[in-house]
Amino acid sequence: MTDRLRLAVPNKGRLVEPTLRLLHDAGLVFEEHDRSLVAHVQNHELDILFVRTSDVIEFVGDGVADLGITGLDLLAETGAELPRLRDLGYGRCRLAVAVPNDAPFGRVDDLAGHRVATAHPNTARRFFDQRGVAVDVVPISGAVEVAPRLGLAEGIVDLVSTGSTLAMNGLREVGDVLVSEAVLVSNPTADRDRRAELEAIDTMVGAVIAARDRKYVMMNAPADRLPELEDLLPALESPTVIPLAHDGMVAIHSVVGADEVWGLLPRLKAAGASGLLVLPIEKIVP
Numbered sequence: 001m002t003d004r005l006r007l008a009v010p011n012k013g014r015l016v017e018p019t020l021r022l023l024h025d026a027g028l029v030f031e032e033h034d035r036s037l038v039a040h041v042q043n044h045e046l047d048i049l050f051v052r053t054s055d056v057i058e059f060v061g062d063g064v065a066d067l068g069i070t071g072l073d074l075l076a077e078t079g080a081e082l083p084r085l086r087d088l089g090y091g092r093c094r095l096a097v098a099v100p101n102d103a104p105f106g107r108v109d110d111l112a113g114h115r116v117a118t119a120h121p122n123t124a125r126r127f128f129d130q131r132g133v134a135v136d137v138v139p140i141s142g143a144v145e146v147a148p149r150l151g152l153a154e155g156i157v158d159l160v161s162t163g164s165t166l167a168m169n170g171l172r173e174v175g176d177v178l179v180s181e182a183v184l185v186s187n188p189t190a191d192r193d194r195r196a197e198l199e200a201i202d203t204m205v206g207a208v209i210a211a212r213d214r215k216y217v218m219m220n221a222p223a224d225r226l227p228e229l230e231d232l233l234p235a236l237e238s239p240t241v242i243p244l245a246h247d248g249m250v251a252i253h254s255v256v257g258a259d260e261v262w263g264l265l266p267r268l269k270a271a272g273a274s275g276l277l278v279l280p281i282e283k284i285v286p
């Protein structure tokens with residue numbers, strides 16, 4: 001069947017584990033046989049192709065796959081103009097300019113006339129060109145952070161998440177090039193011709209992402225405290241209010257930001273709520 005949709009995902013590296021978790025959480029049933037090239041999804045007309053993170057874009061661009069998951073930094077680097085359906089909220093990092101701690105460079109512009117090593121040469125060139133800073137970009141494919149120590153370059157442009165790798169290598173940041181995270185992209189033709197099918201996948205994936213940072217909160221309260229409690233509860237639209245068997249009491253259900261729960265519970269309690277329950281949400285389709 002050539003009709004099945006194909007989704008290209010990374011087979012190695014740091015995006016693999018969160019990507020597989022997302023797809024399983026979205027409800028797709030498939031087995032990864034040691035990440036062999038293709039996994040057949042049992043409950044959807046979809047095949048998952050496991051390829052190198054950097055090859056995902058080529059697979060999607062060529063139409064070998066209809067959809068792909070990769071890093072935004074790699075999309076920027078290839079310059080491929082693929083429709084970007086959704087930012088996925090993991091694989092977050094920054095592409096940053098860094099120099100050795102003891103180097104006499106305080107700002108990006110101070111690197112003018114020097115060499116900058118990077119695995120993102122196109123993005124780096126674009127960045128320095130736009131700022132009118134003439135540097136010599138030295139393309140290398142890995143271990144970018146050791147380039148200054150090896151005498152290959154005076155500065156680097158590299159991916160940073162916590163900054164600990166830079167610190168370990170005696171480097172400090174002097175500027176940001178771009179912010180990246182994992183993204184869902186599509187083939188332009190598939191985006192046009194198979195729109196509804198792509199949207200189905202995107203909706204399932206989006207439902208998981210939307211649910212991840214929200215919680216379902218339930219509580220009982222005296223009905224006359226409702227206005228006060230409603231003020232504290234944003235919910236998706238408005239909170240659900242259900243009368244209880246006991247006269248004058250209601251149950252209130254609402255959806256709140258996961259990071260708000262901590263501050264919210266004591267305030268709800270103080271506003272008359274009791275029997276507060278906080279539950280995880282699996283999926284939200286707004």
Ligand code: AMP
Nearest residue numbers: 012013014053071091092093159160161
């Ligand atoms: P890989 O080299 O296969 O592990 O995948 C690298 C991709 O993971 C990058 O292109 C980024 O999109 C993403 N990523 C997220 N955080 C980092 C980080 N701290 N260092 C490198 N890559 C990162």
